[in-house]
Amino acid sequence: MSGLLQEILWSLGGTVIDVLPIITIILVFQLVLLRRPIPRAKRVFLGFVYVIIGLSLFLVGLERALFPLGELMAEQLTRPEFIYTxxxxxxxxxxxxxxxxxxxxxxxxxxxxxxxxxxxxxxxIKANEVSGGAIGVWGLRVAVALGVAIGIALGSYRIVVGDPLHYYILAGYVVVVIQTFIAPKLIIPLAYDSGGVTTSTVTVPLVAALGLGLAETVPGRNPLVDGFGLIAFASLFPIITVMAYAQMSEWMEQRKAQSSSQELS
Incomplete structure (x- = not known):
């Protein structure tokens, strides 16, 4: 228990150091440049305390649970006794x-x-509000999740076979550039942002641990060279799937409009 407490305290101290520049910049701009008091200062201060505590506990959880879990799953799934019956x-x-x-x-x-x-x-949720319901909440979430699923599966295949990473990334961005010219203009900025959204608190730890664990257990792979890169796949393929989702939606709307006009005529 003392080891866990010490680890939490170390994480808390490191998080304070990391968050301190953000707080300093906000205070300088608000108090020195804008020369206005911070509205609801006590509430803002309490919010920063919550952020620091939450980040500290999250980092401890990564080291104790998510990273070991991802590496363990990769190790177990690549054992010869599991692969062969x-x-x-x-x-x-x-x-x-x-x-x-x-x-x-x-x-x-x-x-x-x-x-x-x-x-x-x-x-x-914000995209749904701004678009007036044209972009569905669940439609966007599923499209992004499908992109991440395809990307991580393909990235895992790359680690297994040992292909160079840049071949896959270059080919993927060629597809993105082509889609950018033919996809609905409404969805393009959101699609590009969707790639960055996936590299966040829940996805990154497990994906990174899976890649490192896979590179450590597959014979002939170097964890430093082959273990990283899965997050790039997780950022790239949601762009493709979100624009594909918009293209399919537009195509279906056009089909409905054509069928309605044929019925009226």
Missing amino acids: HAAELDLHVDWKDYYWIYIFAAAIGFSTTIAEPSLIAVA
């Missing part, structure tokens, strides 16, 4: 297809963590 087959060569449970787990964990991402929920 018979002990006599343990000496066989492992092919990329033998890691299919890793791809399924990566897609499932990517989808579920993104659906639970608080920042995505906030962005989806």
